[in-house]
Amino acid sequence: MPRSLPYARMFTTRVLLAIALVALYAQALLPGGDASGLALLFGRFHPLLVHLPIGLLVGALGLFWWNRLGFGLAAAPAVATLVHLGAWAAVAAAWAGLDLEAGGGYGGDGVLYHKIAGMAVATLAVAVVFLDYGRLRQGIEGVHTAPVTRSHKLASLLLFAALVVAGHLGGNLTHGPDFLAEHMPGPLRTLLGGSGRVAFASIEDPGSLPVYAALVQPALDARCVSCHGASQAKGKLRLDTPEGLIAGGTNGEVIVAGQPDASELVRRIRLPASHEEAMPPDGRAGLSVAEATLLEWWIETGASFDLTLQDAEQTPQVSFVLQGLGIGAFPTGIYALDTAPPDSTALVRLEATGISVLRLGESEAYVSLRCSRSDVCLTPEQVAAIDPVAAQVAWLDLSGTDVDDAGLAVVERLPHLERLHLQRTRITDEGIRRLVGREYLTYVNLYGTAVTDSALSVLEGLPALESVYLWQSGVSVEGAARLRERRPGLLVDTGAAAGGQ
Ligand code: HEC
Known part of the structure; x- marks a missing residue:
């Protein structure tokens, strides 16, 4: 054969x-x-x-x-x-x-x-x-x-x-280089050159997460690094390291800190998939809307590599995405405190005195109070009934009631007061002094009161204050302007459209 x-x-x-x-x-x-x-x-x-x-x-x-x-x-x-x-x-x-x-x-x-x-x-x-x-x-x-x-x-x-x-x-x-090694035991993975980057399996304290490392780089790893990494850098661009992101590609910078709209990288991911410059190319699966939102937000906040989630100002869109990831809501102010829920019998008794009580959300410890009759608001009986839940009162609405400066003494018992409605009451500068030391107060409405410029120093000293309404009060235009100047970021609403009143 x-x-x-x-x-x-x-x-x-x-x-x-x-x-x-x-x-x-x-x-x-x-x-x-x-x-x-x-x-x-x-x-x-x-x-x-x-x-x-x-x-x-x-x-x-x-x-x-x-x-x-x-x-x-x-x-x-x-x-x-x-x-x-x-x-x-x-x-x-x-x-x-x-x-x-x-x-x-x-x-x-x-x-x-x-x-x-x-x-x-x-x-x-x-x-x-x-x-x-x-x-x-x-x-x-x-x-x-x-x-x-x-x-x-x-x-x-x-x-x-x-x-x-x-x-x-x-x-x-x-x-991508990690594909084979991804599920191997640690030492073997290192041997094969995998980066061994760890996922955030459990998040104890979401606020401390670094935005770039936790939210931006993983998306780039998943969608871009197979072509823009250590083994191949298409367009001479590496997207697997901070250095690569800073260095950019053939055509220079791909990220302009603070300006997503001017960033080549953002332009590329926003292009329709059929566009020949779209990234990733050839209709491959690109970034999800959530990933793209976080990436653009990271650039907008300055493209810092060590910014943490709690230090980055969130847009509503970003909060929405983060909530979807289960790391959205970082309690701030009174919501970061460990306040116990209110005693429900105490709430029932309080309602019986003519104060309407509203729970602030299912799981919240806090309540909002409002006098149901404007002519008999904050009687001694009512004030006594507030006492057992004083730590849980976050919002107090006294608007349009007969409450006067003496009645406002009640706020001194409310350590966690966050919003106070005093519009159209008989409150004067004297009553406003009772707000001194309300460290969580973010909102005060004084529309239609006799409060004057001399109350402004108290407001200025409220550390958490975000907005104050002074329309048709005794506060002068100059006084409001001074307050704005001293507390930049504070919303001082005088009802004036532009300069007037
Ligand atoms: C399948 C391979 C592939 C993937 C995946 C890929 N790219 Fe690219 N990328 C290329 C190629 C090829 C070029 C060079 C040609 C060009 O500029 O279009 C390029 C160029 C670029 C450039 C321009 C660089 C320069 O300076 O010219 C940017 C920015 C970019 N890619 C971003 C991304 C981003 C962000 C992702 C992930 C969402 C991604 N790419 C995923 C192949 C890829």
Whole structure:
């Protein structure tokens, strides 16, 4: 049977294979013009084609070593045929890889090493094909027992190593360097070069989360770093490190701190997926709306790498997104306190005195109080009934009631008062003095009262105050202007549209 092996034809096909290999090297090393449409198409088959040489060559090498180690016998011509087919497949896959690269957008060390490993696979496979040929010829009389030279063994081992390296580096290019290592135990992961970045599995104190590291970089890792990372940096842009984000790409900066609209990176992610400059390209899954919102917000707040969530001012949109992530609401002011919920019988008794009580949200400890009759507000009986829930009173609405300066003494008992409505009451500057020391008071409405400029020093001294309403009060335009000047950020509403009144 061995005598019938068609040596002439075997030789011809091997010569053709060698020519193909030389052409592959020419393609890889000589500068080429623009890739043709057909080449670009062929290039896209690279990720598919690479599986052929892997399967064929690993199969062949497996059989080869199976024989060598004496586990069983596979006919040497069959093994040689597998290697031969595998070598053709390796040349074709490498060729497609070069075409894919020529299509543009690839660069960086990762691509270079993958290319070298891929060329090594093709070269070593062709080498083994020729070594097999020699062996087949020698072994005519006994195919199974033909001597295997040391170079044959070495070439087969190197071929296997090159396959593993090329496959691994190729995988890194498609899936990102962490793909394989992601679920490995720590030491193995470090060995394989994974970054070992840890996810925030449990968040004890969301306010202390760094915005960039916790919310921005993970999105870039997931959607951008496979092309803009250590193994390849398309557009010469790396998005896996702060340095890379600062350095920008071919066309310079991609982030302008404080100005998302002027940031190239933001422009790219906002483009419709079909736009040729859209990121990620080719209709790949891009950032989610939530991820994009957080990224833009991070740039807007100054693109700082150590800003924490609690120090960044949130827009309503951002709060909404953060709430969706379960890290939205950082209690501030009285809501950060550990106040116990009010005693419900005390609330019932309080209502019985003619004060309407409203709970501020289901889980809140706090209540809002309002006199249900404006002509008998804050009687001694009512004040006594407020006492047991004084720590829970956050909002007090006395607007339009007969409350006067003496009645306002009640606020001194309310340590957590946050909003106070005094509009259209008989309160004067004298009563306002009772507000001194209300450290959580954020809102005071004095519309339609006789309060004058001399009350403003008290208001100015309220640390948490955010808004004060002074329309139709005794406060002068100058007084209001002075307050605004001394407390920038405080809303001083005098009802004046523009300068008037
Ligand atoms: C599939 C690969 C791929 C992915 C994924 C990808 N990019 Fe790109 N990116 C490219 C290529 C190729 C270029 C260069 C061509 C160009 O400028 O359009 C580029 C260029 C850029 C540039 C311009 C750099 C410069 O200075 O010219 C920015 C900004 C950018 N990408 C941002 C992103 C962001 C943000 C993501 C993730 C949401 C992302 N890219 C995901 C392939 C990718």
